[in-house]
Amino acid sequence: MMELTPRPTPVPAVELVPITRDNWLEAIALKVATDQNAFTPSVAVSLAKESIRPDGPEDEYRSYGIRADGAMVGFGQLCKDFRTPGTCWIGGFLIDRRFQRRGYGRAALRALIALARREPTTTGVGLTLEPHNAVARRLYESEGFAATGDVYAGELVFELRSGGAGS
Numbered sequence: 401m402m403e404l405t406p407r408p409t410p411v412p413a414v415e416l417v418p419i420t421r422d423n424w425l426e427a428i429a430l431k432v433a434t435d436q437n438a439f440t441p442s443v444a445v446s447l448a449k450e451s452i453r454p455d456g457p458e459d460e461y462r463s464y465g466i467r468a469d470g471a472m473v474g475f476g477q478l479c480k481d482f483r484t485p486g487t488c489w490i491g492g493f494l495i496d497r498r499f500q501r502r503g504y505g506r507a508a509l510r511a512l513i514a515l516a517r518r519e520p521t522t523t524g525v526g527l528t529l530e531p532h533n534a535v536a537r538r539l540y541e542s543e544g545f546a547a548t549g550d551v552y553a554g555e556l557v558f559e560l561r562s563g564g565a566g567s
């Protein structure tokens with residue numbers, strides 16, 4: 401009998417667009433539900449991190465709006481942390497509450513991973529997760545992330561295993 405290999409979940413088309421002076425107001429208007437506020441910084445705070453670099457002066461952030469069907473539906477960042485060379489971190493990730501549960505989160509996560517992997521110095525992709533964030537945890541694990549056992553600033557550290565999304 402023919403062996404069936406699991407097929408990746410189909411996702412809608414999304415585009416990552418750099419945040420600029422032309423679209424930053426649209427980005428800071430993005431909001432999650434009240435009970436999700438503890439899971440990720442507001443977009444305004446994430447954008448502030450890009451210039452303030454609270455974890456170290458050599459860190460580099462790049463901020464992206466997630467566009468789908470002609471609207472900005474979410475936000476995400478890639479960060480290179482000088483203390484973890486090789487790892488590209490995904491941060492500030494959110495889908496606006498009005499656009500959740502349409503597949504945009506999974507599609508945007510795959511797009512951010514693909515972008516991270518295109519960086520010449522990237523050998524791994526990581527992210528951190530608030531321990532009570534069960535929805536995001538399921539999403540990340542289903543795309544190939546696994547907990548490393550480390551905790552950073554009260555959040556669980558996850559890394560993409562080889563063979564995960566975008567490999």
Ligand SMILES: CC(C)(COP(=O)(O)OP(=O)(O)OC[C@H]1O[C@@H](n2cnc3c(N)ncnc32)[C@H](O)[C@@H]1OP(=O)(O)O)[C@@H](O)C(=O)NCCC(=O)NCCS
Binds near residue numbers: 494
């Ligand atoms: C996590 C988040 C980005 C997911 O975005 P999304 O666009 O709703 O996700 P998708 O529509 O791609 O769904 C991904 C999976 O999560 C499930 N899911 C999404 N929201 C859910 C909810 N509220 N309850 C249960 N399952 C949910 C979907 O059913 C889907 O699973 P499936 O493919 O097995 O059906 C979004 O919920 C969010 O922005 N949360 C607040 C901020 C946050 O937690 N960011 C992550 C920080 S680490």
